[in-house]
Amino acid sequence: MVDPVISATAVDLTFRTNDGPVHALKDVNLNIAKGDFVSFIGPSGCGKTTFLRCIAGLETPTGGTLTVNDMSPEEARRARAYGYVFQAAGLYPWRTIGGNVKLPLEIMGFSKADQAERVKRVLDLVDLAGFENKFPWQLSGGMQQRASIARALAFDADILLMDEPFGALDEIVRDHLNEQLLALWARTGKTIGFVTHSIPEAVYLSTRIVVMSPRPGRITDVIESTLPRERPLEIRDSPEFIAIAHRVREGLRAGHGDE
């Protein structure tokens, strides 16, 4: 196997809180290869967000080792190795869509001409061409979320980390965005870490599905997808898809069983 882009060995994280320690991650081992689309699924509080934040260097594990591009997550963050998409779009209301997408570019010191070119390119990529000069409140929730994805894509990081990016959207919009996300992944070859609560979404998108379980947060199963990379929406009715979804469901149930 080629060097993994993200590698976690015995990662452990305990939050110190006023009500005592919270064991959010316990002995997490996972390798993510370049170009993988890895979904994290599991009940609320199982540490999905926490693990993604560890990868992003926003949270520091209290044990184990975690590397991103052979660097520490902190170094990778400084090297701007990834784009992060939060659950809420979190666009700045005082900036236009174009201005929001430009934000990381301004901070990272891209040239003006480069900025304009990139904004146009990533807005095209998420199907928001022509909305550059609109303000966030003029867009639907789904469009805002696409804009936030464009913002994460703008500086061409190889890794895209997404924490329930479509959690707040209705199913039809979500289907559409899932399709677009796959197309984008195929086109860009990025490595994607994706948190979701939805089994169909995880199965439809991923090359690997990581099933997690809470108290303490840990990985209970890693399912390799046998689906081809080319995936029309109809694939969700195929026996193969249903079989994988079934395995995920079983994994989730097993995780719950030994509480």
Next chain:
Amino acid sequence: MMRNVLPILTVVAVLLGVWLLAVVPMNIHLAADQAQRDGVAVVPDTPAARQEVGAVALAVRNPDVMASTYTLERPALPGPQQVVGELWRTTVAVRPSSKQSLIYHGWVTLSATLLGFAIGTTLGIVLAVGIVFSRTMDLSVMPWAIASQTIPILALAPMIIVIMGSLGIQGLLPKAIISAYLSFFPVVVGMVKGLRSPDAMQLDLLRTYHASPLQGLWKLRFPASLPYLFASLKIGISAALVGAIVGELPTGARAGFGARMLVGDQYGQPLVTWAALFAAAITAAVLVGIFAMLERWSARRMGAAA
């Protein structure tokens, strides 16, 4: 537009009505004394006896005197038309450079106000940035800022004037310092709240870009704090005006709204005092109005729904 103006006009009309009604009882004793001096028969016919009678009763018993309560030279409460007349006389009817002109006095107060407001606002913003970025400053500055506002400005103002005077600093600057003293506080409080208004997710987003603290301030915290800043500026500018006027009172300043109020009081010219009071109120309203307009303009620039 009409919908905004109508409630305001209603309130103004009510206030004006109350004022007009109040003039009669407030002035009736004075008016009766004056009428008697002018040879009109008044009941009861001695000032001492009249003092025993309530204002309303006195008015009812001397209906002929009532009208003159609105035209006394030294009323306890001038009629609105008298105040308007005095305002007209001291603004439009005299040269702005004249010592009689409220425009001249207004400019004296206004210049101290604006200078003090600029100092206070700058200080307020600098302190707020310090408080937000430094825990030490948060713990050390904020209590002092709050404590500073518990000292009555009426006690402090003469001290500032006297101390600065003994250092040879007079005129504009001491008054501006008092204005700054009053106006920095709302700015500190509002800006601290505003600079802290971005949520954890917005701050994390900047961390993923590895943005510097200065970039965080510039790209996120400042823009997010603008609505708070404008709210503070509107309070701050009126506080600054009050500060400048208070700064004119204790030293017997010769110019400024405060000086006019004092002169009116000391030389028994209530109309002068009232006109200065109203001119100050109008000035404050205009200043606040300017900031409200700037606020709307900036909100539109920043994409607020029209």
